[in-house]
Amino acid sequence: MTATTAATAAAVPEKTGRGSPWLAAVRTPVGACSAVLLAAVVLLAVLAPLVWGDRAATVDTNAIGQGPSGAHLLGTDSLGRDIFYRTLVATRLSVGLAVVSTVIGVTAGLVLGTLPSVLPRPAGRLVTAAVNIAVAFPGLLLALFFAVIFGVGTRGATLAIAFALAPGFARLAQTLAAGVVGRDFVSAARIAGVGRFRLLVRHVLPNIGEPLVVNATIGAGAALLAFSGLSFLGIGVQAPDYDWGRLLREGLDGIYVNPAVALAPGVAVVLAGLAFNLVGETVAAVVGVRTRSAKVRDRPVPPVRTAAAGETGDESLLVVENLQVAFPGPAGWTTPVRGVSFTVRVGEAIGVVGESGSGKSLTGLAVSRLIEAPGVVTADRLDFAGTPLLTTSERELRPLLGTSLAMVFQDPMTSFNPTRRIGRQLAEVSEQHQGLSRSRALARAVDRLRAVRIPAAERRARQYPHEFSGGMRQRAMIGMGLMGQPRLIVADEPTTALDVTVQRQLLRLLARTRDAENAAILLISHDITVVAQNCDRVLVMYAGRIVEDLPTADLTSAPRHPYTRALLAATLELDTDRDAPLAVIPGRPPEPSEVPVGCAFAARCPRAADRCLAEDPVPALVGPGHRVACWHPYEDTGRESGREAVASGGAE
Missing domain, CATH: 3.40.50.300 (P-loop containing nucleotide triphosphate hydrolases)
Incomplete structure (x- = not known):
């Protein structure tokens, strides 16, 4: 996964015009495959129920349990319904439920993972401990546990898969956030008086976006597989609805007579999961960041010293x-x-x-x-x-x-x-402490950049830090202090x-x-x-x-x-x-x-x-x-x- 991401990122130019990074990403082998697979999955999810919905639901008692033929490409099921059309139509429900589960799970995991950064330390430790306990259990076991709690059916399975995904994503968010919180630009934002929530949203989350995107798409593939598994076990999608997991369950009895009955939904799950993973790699290359415990005493007990601070006064x-x-x-x-x-x-x-x-x-x-x-x-x-x-x-x-x-x-x-x-980062100080509007704060940021002798300050304010030289970045840092x-x-x-x-x-x-x-x-x-x-x-x-x-x-x-x-x-x-x-x-x-x-x-x-x-x-x-x-x-x-x-x- 890492090598693929690096290869894709290397093929994407930093900035050659509006929309060009996306076009360059699609031209890579990984990007092209992901685009084709994603387009196929989306088109089938949207069009298949409309085009082939009636044919997939038609019962033909004269064609019960038939093998592949010219009339039925992959054969029929126990009621004579066409397996090929039913597999295509099931795309909407299978993919839709997996995406909904992933969205809920990622959102819950992101909240749990970032809460320790904004909560008081004792409450943050409690949340972290709960996440650590949940991560210790296998995902499928958690899904079965939550499925029992939320009940059999589509809604229960959706929530079960979502909450089974949340702990792993929460752990990832915690680890990534901890690595960013210690960076100097976060400390600079604290000095500027940025609140904890704004610090999290504006400075921490954007810098952990790439791995979150990759793992969210991988999570969607995992959710698809888990949902199919629950339906296969009979606690997911219930009749008369059907997804790929239910089709696989229904075709299990005739798998030795007609293997295509089980092969079709199985291949569909694999291809859809592959599409999610490859799309994640491609998107991460474009929207990603541009560029040990021991027991100690509760408090330190350093030696008491007597040191003079010098004369103090009104100044x-x-x-x-x-x-x-x-x-x-x-x-x-x-x-x-x-x-x-x-x-x-x-x-x-x-x-x-x-x-x-x-x-x-x-x-x-x-x-x-x-x-x-x-x-x-x-x-x-x-x-x-x-x-x-x-x-x-x-x-x-x-x-x-x-x-x-x-x-x-x-x-x-x-x-x-x-x-x-650069300009938006400087303007944030005036927005927070001086109550200036977004446009006025940006105008002041440009003025401060001029004050520290940065040429073409208005143009430079629209640039990113990597577009500045080392000396200009130091000047901009001083300019931020002068806001x-x-x-x-x-x-x-x-x-x-x-x-x-x-x-x-x-x-x-x-x-x-x-x-x-x-x-x-x-x-x-x-x-x-x-x-x-x-x-x-x-x-x-x-x-x-x-x-x-x-x-x-x-x-x-x-x-x-x-x-x-x-x-x-x-x-x-x-x-x-x-x-x-x-x-x-x-x-x-x-x-x-x-x-x-x-x-x-x-x-x-x-x-x-x-x-x-x-x-x-x-x-x-x-x-x-x-x-x-x-x-x-x-x-x-x-x-x-x-x-x-x-x-x-x-x-x-």
Whole structure:
């Protein structure tokens, strides 16, 4: 099935004109076969009862039980009725009931599968458990069980088949939805304040459409087979109506005399099922997306820390005190963010630097309320614009976060919904929070695209994310943040994987946005030079903690922590001696689940002493706006001392 889908998709051009993908799909072998079979099934379902209905119902006592002949192509049944015409006429009821059962089953399964995404967590777990129990039973057994409940006959069999299909489809929808919910564009929609139901309908379901379509059509074939089976057992369609299963039951007694009596309805079931499956593969290629449990404690118990957030006042926009982010694991809770504290003032630009795994991005996600369960966020204080983020309900926070906080993610390709046009995704913010009409919201989206220097903004607004370059997608992400009135922009490594020219343009755009909107910026980056050139203050993170908080002016002249100096020493400059070996920091950061006792940097630090291995330092004030978490901070200044510190520690 996967290979067929891939082959069909490869034959369909991305966009060559209105309707062309469908024409291209029909020209493929799979598409052509599916089109022919589907057309034949539909025509027979519509026309056969009208054209051959009377001949199929005619009783001929002189031709009872005859074999194939010129008068009767496949012979007759026990009442002399023509088997060939009865098989053709039965197409309408057989296919119609299978389609109705599939629609009901798919709808019920989709509801059950997506409910956990919109219900409170306890109710969602209950629904998931019920689906898991139902999936454990074979489909035919479920169908027989529901057939007993709903009763013998067409209605009972229809409901029985539908509810037997629902659990499997619900499981599929749950799995697919779970994979999409974690994507960055869903997080961006949450930041924009999109409600759970709208998030599900507009952002999750369109991105799981291809496998749902394929499995729905396969389900229709399965429903056809199951319905024929129930009728064959005598609990489906009842006389005087008949479908292929009932015809097969009636011809069973004479199968050894005239095999065509059973062969005709059997072949009809196979061909109709094949038509459903092939149509599903073809449709999926056209309308698809363009392009582990363990017992742990109920709550994490991280060590209690005392960390200063800095001075707070009327201009404090974001106040973070003792922020901790924890995730459950097989051995207990892991705390990758351990007691982070800082303050962001109105219009201030703060940079967060550190190696991979230091907790930079998790800190940004935590202050944006984007840490999903089972992750747990705790803090002594976490306030944005005077509103406590941890104790205020999601409904009350939605207008605030959706208009005053903008998030620029590292990979804009996954931050945008690939199935929706750029303009519509930006317009959704204004529709939700500013009450604008669809046309006015789109006009504002075009205006915001112009504001971030995207050429031909009106035309670009009608394009999909894959039609934008990497730099333009990042600009569009900033434009989405400007749809409201952002007071804080959290930029999570926005220039990663971009060339230096585009990187410079984006940094200038962020600076212009900051000046125009008086917005604060929290810039997360691996590049300490980028942060030094664009921020007022720098937060240096290591192993989930802020080890140094200092003004940018002191970054190159007066860094006090050995880790900060090591990062600076490892940075290349134009005057770096190309003949000398590159400076590196010996060792590697500890895993979040294996943070040692004492200072986490001690194993890599040339100044470590016994106290560093036993006690974890608390940030202390060493100058105006300058805090360092180190038992033995440097007292001297200068970049060269940093290089010497790295060299004295060894090399990897």
